[in-house]
Structure formats: C-alpha cells, structure tokens
Amino acid sequence: MARQVSTRRKLAFTALAWIVALILFFPILWTILTSFKTEQEAIASPPMIIPSWTIENYIEVQIRSDYFRHFFNSVWISVGSTLIALLIAIPSAWAMAFTPTPRTKDVLMWMLSTKMMPAVGVLVPMYLIFRDTGALDTVWGLTIVLTLINLPIVIWMLYTYFREIPVDILEAARMDGAILWKELVYVLVPMAVPGIASTLLLNVILAWNEAFWTINLTASKAAPLTAFISSFSSPQGLFWAKLSAASTLAIAPILVLGWLSQKQLVRGLTFGAVK
Amino acid sequence: MRLLPLLAGSMLLALAGSASAETITVATVNNGDMIRMQKLTDDFTTKNPDIKVEWVTLEENVLRQRVTTDIATKGGQYDVLTIGTYEVPIWAKQGWLLPLDNLGADYDVNDLLPAIRNGLSMDGKLYAAPFYGESSMVMYRKDLMEKAGLTMPDAPTWDFIRQAADKMTDKAAGISGICLRGKAGWGENMAFLTAMSNSFGARWFDESWKPQFDQPEWKDTLQFYVDMMNADGPQGASSNGFNENLALFQQGKCGMWIDATVAASFVTGKDSTVADKVGFALAPDKGLGKRGNWLWAWSLAIPAGSQKAASAEKFISWATDKAYLELVASKEGWANVPPGTRTSLYNNPQYQAAAPFAKMTLDSINAADPTHPTVKPVPYVGVQFVAIPEFQGIGTTVGQLFSAALAGQMSVDDALKQAQDVTTREMTKAGYIK
Amino acid sequence: MATRESRTLARIMMAPSVIVLLIWMIVPLVLTLWFSFQNYNLLNPITSFAGLLNYQFFVTDPAFLQSIGNTLLLVGGVLLITVVGGILLALLLDQPIFGQGIVRILVISPFFIMPPVAALIWKNMLMHPGYGIFARIAETFGFQPVDWFAQFPLFSIILIVAWQWLPFATLILLTALQSLSEEQKEAAEMDGANALRRFIYIVLPHLARAITVVILIQTIFLLGIFAEVLVTTNGGPGYNSTNLAFLVYRTALLSFDVGGASAGGVIAVILANIVAIFLMRAVGRNLDA
Numbered sequence: 001m002a003r004q005v006s007t008r009r010k011l012a013f014t015a016l017a018w019i020v021a022l023i024l025f026f027p028i029l030w031t032i033l034t035s036f037k038t039e040q041e042a043i044a045s046p047p048m049i050i051p052s053w054t055i056e057n058y059i060e061v062q063i064r065s066d067y068f069r070h071f072f073n074s075v076w077i078s079v080g081s082t083l084i085a086l087l088i089a090i091p092s093a094w095a096m097a098f099t100p101t102p103r104t105k106d107v108l109m110w111m112l113s114t115k116m117m118p119a120v121g122v123l124v125p126m127y128l129i130f131r132d133t134g135a136l137d138t139v140w141g142l143t144i145v146l147t148l149i150n151l152p153i154v155i156w157m158l159y160t161y162f163r164e165i166p167v168d169i170l171e172a173a174r175m176d177g178a179i180l181w182k183e184l185v186y187v188l189v190p191m192a193v194p195g196i197a198s199t200l201l202l203n204v205i206l207a208w209n210e211a212f213w214t215i216n217l218t219a220s221k222a223a224p225l226t227a228f229i230s231s232f233s234s235p236q237g238l239f240w241a242k243l244s245a246a247s248t249l250a251i252a253p254i255l256v257l258g259w260l261s262q263k264q265l266v267r268g269l270t271f272g273a274v275k
Numbered sequence: 276m277r278l279l280p281l282l283a284g285s286m287l288l289a290l291a292g293s294a295s296a297e298t299i300t301v302a303t304v305n306n307g308d309m310i311r312m313q314k315l316t317d318d319f320t321t322k323n324p325d326i327k328v329e330w331v332t333l334e335e336n337v338l339r340q341r342v343t344t345d346i347a348t349k350g351g352q353y354d355v356l357t358i359g360t361y362e363v364p365i366w367a368k369q370g371w372l373l374p375l376d377n378l379g380a381d382y383d384v385n386d387l388l389p390a391i392r393n394g395l396s397m398d399g400k401l402y403a404a405p406f407y408g409e410s411s412m413v414m415y416r417k418d419l420m421e422k423a424g425l426t427m428p429d430a431p432t433w434d435f436i437r438q439a440a441d442k443m444t445d446k447a448a449g450i451s452g453i454c455l456r457g458k459a460g461w462g463e464n465m466a467f468l469t470a471m472s473n474s475f476g477a478r479w480f481d482e483s484w485k486p487q488f489d490q491p492e493w494k495d496t497l498q499f500y501v502d503m504m505n506a507d508g509p510q511g512a513s514s515n516g517f518n519e520n521l522a523l524f525q526q527g528k529c530g531m532w533i534d535a536t537v538a539a540s541f542v543t544g545k546d547s548t549v550a551d552k553v554g555f556a557l558a559p560d561k562g563l564g565k566r567g568n569w570l571w572a573w574s575l576a577i578p579a580g581s582q583k584a585a586s587a588e589k590f591i592s593w594a595t596d597k598a599y600l601e602l603v604a605s606k607e608g609w610a611n612v613p614p615g616t617r618t619s620l621y622n623n624p625q626y627q628a629a630a631p632f633a634k635m636t637l638d639s640i641n642a643a644d645p646t647h648p649t650v651k652p653v654p655y656v657g658v659q660f661v662a663i664p665e666f667q668g669i670g671t672t673v674g675q676l677f678s679a680a681l682a683g684q685m686s687v688d689d690a691l692k693q694a695q696d697v698t699t700r701e702m703t704k705a706g707y708i709k
Numbered sequence: 710m711a712t713r714e715s716r717t718l719a720r721i722m723m724a725p726s727v728i729v730l731l732i733w734m735i736v737p738l739v740l741t742l743w744f745s746f747q748n749y750n751l752l753n754p755i756t757s758f759a760g761l762l763n764y765q766f767f768v769t770d771p772a773f774l775q776s777i778g779n780t781l782l783l784v785g786g787v788l789l790i791t792v793v794g795g796i797l798l799a800l801l802l803d804q805p806i807f808g809q810g811i812v813r814i815l816v817i818s819p820f821f822i823m824p825p826v827a828a829l830i831w832k833n834m835l836m837h838p839g840y841g842i843f844a845r846i847a848e849t850f851g852f853q854p855v856d857w858f859a860q861f862p863l864f865s866i867i868l869i870v871a872w873q874w875l876p877f878a879t880l881i882l883l884t885a886l887q888s889l890s891e892e893q894k895e896a897a898e899m900d901g902a903n904a905l906r907r908f909i910y911i912v913l914p915h916l917a918r919a920i921t922v923v924i925l926i927q928t929i930f931l932l933g934i935f936a937e938v939l940v941t942t943n944g945g946p947g948y949n950s951t952n953l954a955f956l957v958y959r960t961a962l963l964s965f966d967v968g969g970a971s972a973g974g975v976i977a978v979i980l981a982n983i984v985a986i987f988l989m990r991a992v993g994r995n996l997d998a
C-alpha cells in the first residue's frame with residue numbers, strides 16, 4: 001500500500017520536475033533547433049518545431065569567422081586565468097581557514113568588494129594601461145584581467161571549503177613531524193581536491209562567459225568567443241538562424257563541460273552554505 | 276623519417292611567407308555588403324600577395340565603441356576602420372585620420388557622388404573612402420496603394436503620406452499603413468526623426484547652440500509622428516528598428532515604410548514576399564524646401580598612427596574603386612553591388628536594369644545636403660545627426676524620451692520638455708552654452 | 710592555538726592575493742578618481758580641471774534617481790525570483806524522481822550561457838512581439854501579443870537575468886537541503902508536524918546560510934549588469950530600464966565622456982558599498998561560523 005502511494009507520488013513529482021526542467025531548458029533547445037533551420041523557417045508562422053536540419057548556417061558562420069581560433073582563445077584565457085587564480089588563492093584560503101584572525105572576515109569581504117567597481121567606468125584607464133604595456137589584444141593580458149576579476153570568488157569558495165576540513169587531521173600530521181609544505185601537499189590537497197575541482201569549474205564558466213573585458217580589450221588575435229558572437233548579433237536584416245548557429249557554437253563547449261562535470265560542480269558549490 | 280625535413284621545410288616556407296607579407300587588420304560592420312567584401316578578400320590578396328588581411332567584423336554598436344576607444348587612445352589595433360559620415364568630420368578635425376591621396380591612378384575620385392564626397396572631405400582632402408552610401412526614401416506597396424484609390428507621387432508630402440496611411444491600414448488583415456522606426460537610439464529612431472524634423476523646419480540647435488525642442492516645429496514633428504503611428508502603425512512600434520520594419524515589410528504587413536535606401540534591394544530581393552509589388556518615392560516634405568531624407572555612407576579610413584598605411588590604402592582603393600563593383604556584379608549580379616557611392620554606377624545601363632530603385636536612390640542622395648540640413652541656419656554639419664562628439668549620448672537619451680512618447684508612457688509635451696532640459700544640460704556641460 | 714610562526718607563515722601565504730587585489734583595486738580607483746575631476750571627452754582630448762562638475766552633472770542627471778531605483782528593483786526582483794524559485798526547485802529536485810540526472814542537467818544549463826547570448830535569445834526568439842515564441846503562443850490562443858520590452862521593460866530584463874541565475878541558486882540550495890539529515894526530517898515527521906510546518910521550522914532555518922550565500926554572491930554580480938539592458942532596451946523607453954551600470958555605460962561609451970563616466974563609476978562604487986554594508990548587517994550574521 002505504502003509503496004503504491006510512493007510510486008504515484010514519485011510519478012507526480014517526476015512529471016512536475018520534467019515540465020519545469022523543460023521550460024527552463026527551452027530557450028537553449030530552441031536556439032539549437034533554430035540553428036538548423038533556414039532563415040525563412042526561423043521566423044516562420046506558425047513556428048516550425050522540427051527544423052529541416054540544414055547545416056548551411058554553420059558553414060556560413062565558419063566561413064565568416066574562424067570558430068576554432070576564437071574557441072582556443074577562450075580556452076586559454078579561461079583555463080589560464082583559473083589556474084593562476086588557484087595558484088594564488090589556495091595558499092591564501094588555506095591561511096585564512098586554518099589561521100583565522102579576527103580580521104579574516106573583513107579581508108574576505110574587502111576582496112569581494114573589489115568586484116563592485118563597474119567595469120565600464122574604468123575602461124578608458126584600463127585601455128591606456130593595456131596600450132602602454134603592450135597587452136592589448138593579447139591572450140596573456142586578458143588572462144591577467146580575468147584572474148583578478150575572479151580571484152575574490154575563488155578565494156572565498158576555497159576558504160569556505162577548507163574550513164570544513166577537520167583541524168584534527170592536520171594536527172595528527174603535525175605530530176608525525178610533517179613540515180608545513182608537506183602538510184599542504186600530502187594532507188590538505190587530497191582532501192581539498194573536490195572543493196578545488198568545483199572551484200575550478202565554476203571559475204572556468206565565469207571566465208568563459210565574461211563579455212565586457214574580453215570584447216573591449218581585444219581586436220583580432222586574442223578575440224575569444226564573446227567577440228565571435230558580436231559579429232553575428234544585430235546585423236542589418238533578420239538572421240536568426242545564423243545567430244543561433246553562432247550562439248550554439250559559443251555555448252556548446254561550456255555546456256558540455258558543465259554537463260559532464262555536473263557532479264563535481266554540485267559537490268563543491270556550497271560557499272560554506274552547508275554546515 | 277623523411278617527414279621531418281619536409282615539416283621543417285614547410286615551416287620555413289611559412290615563416291618566409293609571413294616575414295615578407297604584411298598583415299593589415301580591418302575593422303568592419305556585420306552588414307551584408309561588408310560580409311560580401313570579406314568573402315572577396317582573396318581577389319585582393321591575389322593582386323597584392325605581400326599583404327594579408329585580418330578581419331574584425333562586429334555589430335555596429337560594438338564596432339563603434341571599439342574603434343572610437345582605440346583611435347582616441349591611439350591604441351593602434353586597426354589599420355583600416357569602417358566609420359560613418361558622423362565620425363569622419365569629427366575625427367578628421369582631430370587629426371586622427373590620414374588623408375587618402377594615394378588611392379591610385381585609376382581610382383577616379385571625381386566619380387564619387389558629390390554629396391557623399393563632401394561629407395567625407397575636409398579642406399578639399401578626402402579622409403575616408405565611401406564603401407556604400409544611402410539616403411532614405413519611401414517604399415510602398417503598389418497594390419495596396421491602388422486598392423486605397425490613391426497614386427503615390429514621386430515627391431509626396433507628409434499630408435499625403437498620412438492620408439494614404441489611414442486608407443491603407445487594414446487591421447483585420449494585419450496591415451499597418453505605415454511602418455517607421457521607434458526603437459531608441461541616435462542611429463535608430465533619432466536618425467529618422469531628425470531627418471523628418473528637417474522637413475518640418477525644425478533644427479537641433481540655433482546658431483548659438485541653444486537646443487530647439489521648445490520650438491513649435493519640433494512639437495509639430497513629434498505630434499505628427501506619434502499621431503500617425505498610433506493610428507496606422509504596427510503593434511509595438513516603439514521597439515522597431517530597421518530590422519524589425521524590414522521583416523514586417525517583407526512579410527507584407529506594411530503599406531509604406533520610410534527608411535534607408537539600401538533596404539530597396541532587400542524588399543525586392545528573394546527573401547521578400549512582396550518583391551514585385553514595391554514602389555519607391557522620395558522622402559516626404561511639407562512644402563518648406565527640405566525633404567525628410569538623410570545621408571549616410573559607411574566608409575573606410577586609416578587611423579593616423581598606422582604603421583601600415585601604404586598597405587591599408589591599397590586595400591581601401593581595392594574595396595571602393597570601380598573594379599570592385601564589377602567584381603561583385605560578376606559574382607553576385609548587379610543588384611547586389613554596394614550602392615550610393617559612384618556616379619558611373621548610376622549611368623550603367625546594366626545596373627539601371629537590375630536595380631529598379633537606382634534612380635530614386637540617386638535622387639534621394641542628391642537631395643540631401645549635410646551642410647545645410649534644414650530650413651533655418653544651423654551651426655552644425657549633418658542631416659540626421661549633429662556632427663559633434665556629444666551627439667551620440669544626447670541623441671540616445673532624446674531617443675529614449677521620444678520612444679516613450681510613442682509607447683504612450685509620456686506625453687509629447689513632456690518628452691519635448693525633458694529633451695530640451697537634457698540637451699541643454701549636456702551642452703552646458705560640454706561648454707557649448709556659456 | 711596558532712603559534713607566532715604559523716601566523717607569520719599565514720601572512721606570507723596570503724600576501725600574493727592581498728597584494729594583487731590591492732593593486733587591482735587601487736590602480737583603477739586612483740585613475741578613475743583622477744579622471745573624475747577632469748573635463749575629458751575621449752573625442753575631444755583637451756583636458757582641464759573640472760572640480761566637482763562631473764559629480765554634479767552625474768547626480769543631477771534626470772535618469773540618476775530612477776536608475777538607482779531601477780538598480781534596486783533589478784537586484785531585488787532577481788533575488789526574489791531566484792531565491793523563492795530556487796527553494797521550490799531544490800525541494801522538487803530533492804524528491805526521488807525518474808531521470809533525476811537529466812532533469813538536473815536541464816535545470817542548471819542556463820547558468821552556462823554567456824549573458825549577451827542569453828539576452829539575444831530572449832530578445833529575438835522568445836520575447837519579440839512579431840516573431841517570438843511568446844507572441845506566437847498568444848496568437849494561437851487569440852490574444853494580442855505582448856510587446857515585452859516596450860510595456861514591461863524592467864520586468865523583462867529581470868526575467869532574463871533571473872533565468873540565468875536561477876540554476877546557481879537552485880544548486881546551492883539543493884546542496885544545503887541534501888545535507889539536512891534524514892534523522893531530523895524523520896523526527897519531525899514522527900512529531901506529527903505537517904509538511905508546511907516541517908518546512909518552516911526545520912528546512913527553512915537550515916537553508917538560512919545557503920540563502921545568505923545566494924543573496925551575497927548574486928548581489929555582487931547583479932549590481933553591475935548592463936549587457937542585458939544594452940542588448941534589449943537600450944535603457945528605455947524613457948528611463949524605465951536604465952540602471953546605474955547602464956547610465957555609466959551611456960556616459961562612457963555613447964557620450965565618450967570619460968570624466969563623467971569616472972564620476973559615475975566612483976558614485977556606483979560608493980553606492981555598491983552602502984548596499985554591501987547594509988547586506989552584511991542584514992544577513993551577514995548567518996555567515997559567522
């Protein structure tokens with residue numbers, strides 16, 4: 001009896017969850033479908049649900065802008081900035097988590113507050129700095145900027161994660177005579193790997209999708225996928241199928257990465273929200 | 276093992292190739308004519324094997340903010356810039372553009388349409404070469420006009436347009452008598468409204484740079500526009516720009532549409548459901564001697580700091596000379612060549628045959644005078660814009676207000692009053708009004 | 710417990726991050742402050758000392774007050790939708806359902822979409838009054854299509870942004886929810902508490918920290934949103950969807966008024982910090998260990 005009720009309940013929740021999930025996913029699904037339509041089909045009335053599966057749009061997009069160059073720029077910039085940020089953040093978060101002082105929280109909050117400067121307001125000063133250092137339109141220049149932008153979030157995420165590692169283990173390691181760097185490498189890091197992994201993933205996503213600096217500090221050589229999108233958005237005439245194809249290409253890599261690493265992302269994405 | 280020397284050899288070759296070739300970076304807009312140019316790059320590089328071309332194609336707003344930031348800070352990221360008639364006079368005055376005096380022996384500068392050439396020159400020197408030019412005109416449905424029992428004159432008045440719009444509107448059939456821009460932006464609704472206001476005798480500023488939105492001419496303009504659009508315009512007109520109206524017209528939902536002349540080849544093209552029913556007329560007037568048509572030319576220019584000016588100029592010459600028009604014609608047909616730049620194109624019988632809108636386009640361009648845009652004297656240059664650096668910001672703000680008036684969220688009087696205040700403020704800040 | 714030695718070490722370990730962030734904060738801030746006292750239009754490179762003129766003009770801009778209101782509405786609206794929606798979604802996803810993995814993947818997907826793409830999709834393919842899916846659906850049922858960006862500009866933007874951030878909120882809340890021990894839940898059930906009471910007295914307090922985190926992180930990102938505004942409404946009609954970040958954008962990249970934009974940037978930082986302090990007072994307690 002009880003089992004039957006729970007099955008029915010499960011079915012009801014399943015239906016509800018799927019409906020909600022499909023509604024939330026619909027805009028993305030629709031974009032992907034539209035990318036396989038002709039331009040006429042894309043604005044047809046009534047809307048055409050099943051496309052004619054043309055790949056014309058993708059061919060046209062590739063002819064006009066070299067997708068792979070933008071793709072690799074995005075990869076270098078997002079992965080590079082994430083790795084550098086982790087390198088700087090891990091010791092910092094470690095120190096804050098295990099040697100907290102009364103001011104630790106203030107420092108954290110101050111770090112977060114550096115993200116509140118509106119980017120547009122500092123574009124011209126930044127552009128001048130970039131020009132004088134030869135960093136305009138370079139992958140390394142953008143990597144540095146994105147490292148700095150996301151560093152506060154990385155530190156905070158790691159800090160909250162490290163804080164949950166029981167101190168006893170560290171003390172046990174210390175008893176065994178482990179010196180500090182060994183403590184870090186052999187004890188802490190293995191325990192922290194899930195947290196680091198999800199921090200890494202979140203940061204790659206944020207860096208991949210950053211669309212102000214990446215557009216405004218690049219021209220051709222270092223332009224990532226955000227700039228690629230701006231060559232297909234709002235042209236003269238309605239070209240939604242091509243825009244959809246370009247959009248699909250721009251979001252696909254990160255979407256697939258997100259799907260594949262969903263478990264890792266979820267596991268560590270707590271920001272200390274779980275006690 | 277023989278692969279290795281081969282690989283090394285090919286790498287050497289590649290190195291040698293890249294060492295002798297100079298790469299120029301061309302920044303351009305993602306409009307159809309420019310995309311076509313990008314696809315024809317091979318023709319240029321075959322003729323100039325020592326030059327490589329790197330394209331940066333961006334949507335208009337992003338392009339404008341990128342190239343403006345770069346040229347103003349002398350960032351040096353681009354060798355060829357695509358800019359409009361708004362930027363050229365301002366930038367040339369700052370000394371940011373190189374004069375184009377080496378376009379080649381057979382370039383034939385005198386063939387450029389005088390109105391366009393004047394807009395791109397300063398002190399007799401050309402600072403940007405026009406890639407395509409446009410004015411605005413009336414595009415209308417001949418069948419619907421006939422059904423309404425009216426005949427469109429070649430040079431209509433605003434009163435006629437209003438009358439025709441009323442008669443052509445057929446809400447039941449989903450047909451709006453008139454489609455006009457309503458989306459906020461200095462290059463969107465303000466381009467149309469500023470050009471329209473010229474024909475009503477209005478002006479942005481008097482000779483001492485005092486804003487004129489408190490004058491009756493502006494009130495007449497905006498009131499006429501809002502009334503007509505409320506009565507005969509499409510749903511949601513306040514968010515329609517060029518693209519939205521183009522789609523509406525192509526789908527047969529507009530009786531008339533007053534917009535850029537380049538739209539003519541779209542509404543008579545293969546994507547249009549009404550291609551064989553479109554007629555053209557000059558932009559309307561009010562009997563004051565000025566018509567409500569604008570003048571714009573997307574043009575190619577070289578920033579003053581460019582290290583590769585010679586190559587850049589070769590490229591500009593290739594992209595804007597007569598041979599380029601023939602190249603496009605041979606590949607895509609005469610109807611698709613970039614219009615509005617050269618007299619010879621309009622004398623070409625093949626072009627006249629392929630483009631039914633050729634004559635009206637030429638007449639519209641010739642009817643625009645950027646140095647005397649409106650009835651009364653003005654201190655500025657520009658038909659649908661005011662060629663001062665502050666205009667983009669002011670124009671967009673005023674555009675937001677007029678868009679709100681169209682959406683019915685603000686009265687015409689309020690919109691004008693706020694426009695007057697905001698413009699006065701900005702002009703005071705910029706030091707025009709002492 | 711911490712020895713002096715370990716404290717010194719901690720300082721050394723924190724130094725790189727503190728130093729780079731200090732530089733990252735101070736250099737742009739100093740430059741911005743400097744420019745905010747200059748008459749400097751990018752297109753007119755003759756600069757001169759402006760005193761407080763830039764501040765005066767930015768604060769008296771007709772759009773200024775409304776832009777602050779819009780910023781708060783935007784942040785508040787998105788937070789409301791994502792927190793409430795996130796809790797409901799988390800509760801739903803916490804139930805045993807068929808195909809849980811796929812459902813979860815579908816739900817978190819919007820978070821991976823770059824903001825300009827999200828705005829373009831919603832503007833063109835969903836909310837467009839002529840060709841958008843919403844209009845088509847309305848037509849099918851015989852309704853007049855809604856012109857979203859003209860009639861409900863700010864709400865439309867809130868909807869788009871909320872769609873992007875809902876997955877983030879859901880994920881954090883779901884993780885928190887799953888850490889609620891079965892024992893606690895069962896104990897409450899034994900006491901005969903109904904679902905609503907269980908939710909209010911057991912689940913909600915347990916989620917308090919997670920909600921705080923969601924609010925804090927999202928606020929930081931939401932205060933600076935302008936790409937969505939730029940793509941969809943250009944701040945209009947009128948100033949109905951102009952937020953502070955867009956106002957700074959308009960000054961910086963449409964008027965190219967570097968001085969004015971810098972003043973706007975400084976004002977935005979000050980206001981953001983006020984919001985942050987307020988936020989910390991209101992919800993920050995939850996963050997204490």
